[in-house]
Amino acid sequence: MAQESLALREQNWADDTLAAHAGLPVSHSSAATKACKGKALWQASVYDFDSVVQSQSASYAYRRFNSPNGDELASAVAALEGAEAGLATSSGMGAIVSAILSVCKSGDILITHSDSYGGTREFFSIDLRAFGIHVIFEDVQNSTLLDSALTQALAPYEKTKTQVRAVVFLESVANPLIRVADVGAAAGVCEKHSALLIVDNTFATPLRSKPLKQGAHIVVHSVSKFLGGHAEVIAGVVVGSRQYVDEASKRAGRWGLTAAPFDAWLALQGVRTLQVRMERCWCTSAELAERLSNSQIPLQVNWAPKCSVLSFEVPGGFAGADKAVSTFQLIRLSPSLGGTTSTVSHSASSSHKLVPVEERQLLGITDGLLRLSVGLEDVEDIWNDLEQGLIAASKIEPST
Template sequence: MSSSTTFWGWSPCASKVLGSRGYKERHVFRVAGCPQYQFLRSHNWQPRAVKVQAISEELLAREEEDNFRFNGVQIDSTQIYGERPVSQETLSVHGGEREGRPRVSDSLTTPIVQTATYTFRNTAELIAYQEGRYGSYEYGRYGNPTTRTCEEKIRILEGAEDCLVSTTGMNAATTMLLALVPAGGHIITTTDCYRRTRQFIQTVLPKMGITATVIDPSDMEGLERALKAQKVSLFFSESPTNPYLRCVDVPTISRLCHAAGALVCIDSTFATPINQRAITLGADIVIHSATKYLAGHNDVMAGALAGKADVVAAVRSMHNVLGGTIDPHAAYLLLRGMKTLDVRVQRQNTTAMELARRLEEHPRITRVHYPGLPSHPDHHIAVDQMLGGFGGVVSFEVDADLWGTAKFVDSVRLPYIAPSLGGVDSLIEQPTVISYWDQGPEKRAEYGIKDNLIRFSCGIESMEDIWQDLLQALAKI
């Protein structure tokens, strides 16, 4: 069923003579909220009324489905990929974009929708949106098509029901804790963790009467005691942890916590969904400092939280109040970075594993912390859980004091001396100096931060170039 309708379209200027490069093609542009129409394209344009054939009812229905799908409504990925499981390599490139990008012309890359607010044609359309019958957005803090596509890619990679992307990893962590732990509640966390997370748990949450039990990552008996002694709302740990790369037994922890009515959140920044999918292991939530491996180029800051739909919805409600909204351009950079996530992480896995082996044999290194080594205390857990690889970060202790270790850091030529990790550039840091210098020796000792500890984040440079550079720096201690 079709009819003939007049629209304003674009057509070539009659006065312009087209050369050999001139062409005209018939295209269909899809514009959300507008009728689909056909038009002629060439090197010269001018608006005039053109009579075109209206699209069929079938295509109109498909447009309505697209309009809903493009604006944050999830669809079954089997509609796109079929029933056969799709690899992480392929999902890194196509996940969230084949099935959920905003349609602007026939753009191959997901467009940046740079807007702070959204419009409605009339009150009826706005009410339909409010009641969930019309797929759109309302205000930038509550959602954005570019950001939503980014969330879909992470959701698919993690095997989650929903995902929320925010400004930073810390924003994802703090918003999650505020949303899921009630006033007067109790959390369980682990000894080895990112300093700012520890700071939030120890200095901010107590103001709301929230207390915490801190256990060793491998202390399952301590976990059971805490679950019996307290009304625990949440277990929270990194895996691997920062900076000693400890790994927690996610299936066992999830079983124990769920039996006691507690949620389990795993910070999987160091692992990435390429190496470990904590949700499939039993966790309710996984968070990322997406600044690191997901974005991968040290040029954007972002955080992500993925998990069960009702849990993510609770965090999203808190996020809508607190803010922390990622900029659409930052979301685009994160989306672009994730296209190469698998190839980058696999390269970094290989480099870090070989680097850890060689460092363990070097006479100027007293200890290497890497879950891929049999000498690591949680190696058996990492083998069971980190099926894609053991990550791109290696921590090690130099046979030197604080200043001898600093001399080693100052002598390297290839890695940058900088915080962060997970990018294409190798980075090196001495945690005592870069993260804990203001704490003093006694506090650092309490946290287990040694003066001779080095954290090395492998980039994608040649392994041999990295190794030769470390050798010359070790020789100068």
């Protein structure tokens, strides 16, 4: 994994070149190797050997631990992120679980923001606490609040000279409110407290943000989203130093969290078109955000440059959101994002449905909030569909 990533990065290629060559050979080798690498699907669950000695030095033995296709995907994303090594996992949550539990143990501290993806929040609030890890929800995108949270959390251990690890987890672009994190500022605070910084870079992609270069220690992705890009694969990736990735790989192998060969193979096809897809979606997203902000129907719009996801609060609360979604003809309701077609989701009833209502409201994840993932369709077609849905929602009486 690391050798492939380093070979790609040493070429000093631009991101679009790295993406286009994802998983393909970069070194001079035999024609047969070149023909297979990056093209072949290694759908084997086990590998046979001629001797015990051969089996001991083999790179692949049992698919639960790793596969050639998984390593090709991991290396491609590691190259885009500027990482030494990578691990391909069974999903984005598989990447988060592998990364977190490879660095956290019972008694350690994890600090994260409340408005993160619902599945991530559930893992932290339910499973990590069951492992004896202290979870603190704070606005980690605010460096002052993060500094205060780390100071308070670590103070009791410093007094007793107890060894404890603090981990900060943040999304480079928060889901669904599209809050952009200052990763460099967060990394500076983490360095002050000797804390580990893990960044979910799914929404930004390596084309917008490279957290490792800003001081993060580990980066995770849900490959199911923009990297795969065609709504046909479930996979994740962990990238970082060889040390961190090796530890994450051990957990993923023991727990069966590595990526399936076919999913990894499919994902690589998506990575190769990442640059052109994202540039198209970014342009469309910017145009739609401007039109929504200037709409005659008052809307709260959440958007950021170079991000193809935006969210907005429609009038009428839940009933208004339901009416808008029901009116859309082109834009479909979907629990995921990042594909070639535009999709919408209702966070309050899907990704964040387990967040208490009062807290959800305080965060700004209201019953009328819709999250739009912008696809590759013509901008006028998307806008016309959005406009019809908004008009329909505006005619709904606000829910009580």
